[in-house]
Structure formats: C-alpha cells, structure tokens
Amino acid sequence: MTLLQEIITVALCALATMATRFFPFFVFRADKPTPKYILYLGKALPAAIFGMLVVYCLKNVNVFTGSHGLPELIAIALVVLLHLWKRNMLLSIAGGTVCYMVLVQMIF
Template structure:
C-alpha cells in the first residue's frame, strides 16, 4: 500500500503528464495551420477507436450461447447506429454500454 505522500506524488505526476499532453499541440502548432496528417488522423481515429473497442469487447466471447452473444450483438448494432446518427463517440459508447448492461441484467438473465 502506498503512503499518503506517495499517493500525492503519483497524482501530481499523472496530472502534469495529462496536462502536458493537452498542451503540446497548442505549443507546437500555435497559430499555424494544422498539418494535413493531423487533420486526417483526427477524422479517421474515432471510427478506428470504436472498432478496436468492439473487437476488444467480443474477443473472449467466441460462443454461440445466445444469452452471451445476443446482448453483445444488439449493443454493437446500437452503438454503430447511434454513431452513424449522432457522430458523437461519447454518446455512441454510452448508448452501447448502457444497453449492454440493461440487456445482461434485465433481459438475458
């Protein structure tokens, strides 16, 4: 178990690193034009992240038990539909997560 001072130092280091990663793009680009590759990555990364999250969520679920497979497939479909509709990753992931939790706790018990 970490001591109080170790916990405080850990939190401070994590805070500085997080703040630095947010600050770097502004320090590097300033008022200059954002490079095309950065714009491209900004457009391509959200769907790629959703794809990686979907694969991660179903990687261990190679089963044809419908109590396991159905909630996953329904939630994946809902996530894709909400993302195509709203184009907002936070809303898409939240909708998929909430639907999955509701399905496994109340429908496919």
C-alpha cells in the first residue's frame, strides 16, 4: 500500500465509525420509538460479528500443512479455559498470547 492508500484506509475506518456513532443522534428522537428491526439487529449482530472476527483472525491457518493449526487450537483452548475459570479479560488474553508465542517459537 502507498501512504495515500494507507491514509484512505484509516480515514474510511474513522468515517464508518463516526457514521455509526452520529447516525442515531441525527435520525432518531428520544420521544419516538426506534424501529423494531433496528433494535433486533442491535441485539443480534454483536455475537455474529465477533464470531466472524475470530474466524477472520484464523483465516490464514492451514490445517493440512505446517503445524496443522495446532498452536492456534491449543492457545484458544487455554484462552477459553482461563476465561471460564477467572473471567478476567486481561489474564485470558495475556495467558493465551504468551502460550501461543512459546508454542510457535519453541515447539512447532
């Protein structure tokens, strides 16, 4: 990417973000009911989108070659277990990342 393309990419991210932040204040009124479909999407979208982002992070993992996605699998399992155990976001993220770094640097 050229510098200009990078600036455009960041600007588009900022623009889309601001669109989602400012939109309701321009369109909806506090004293008028918000369309039901919009409210529904608000509840239904996050889980689906974060599911998509997890897959997005793993998009370049190939289960047929190299380490067969094992480091990813092990580290994700650890993140889930740590999180179910302590419910501490920072601990889960740090623990999983360190585990993954050890796995890819020393074992696989």
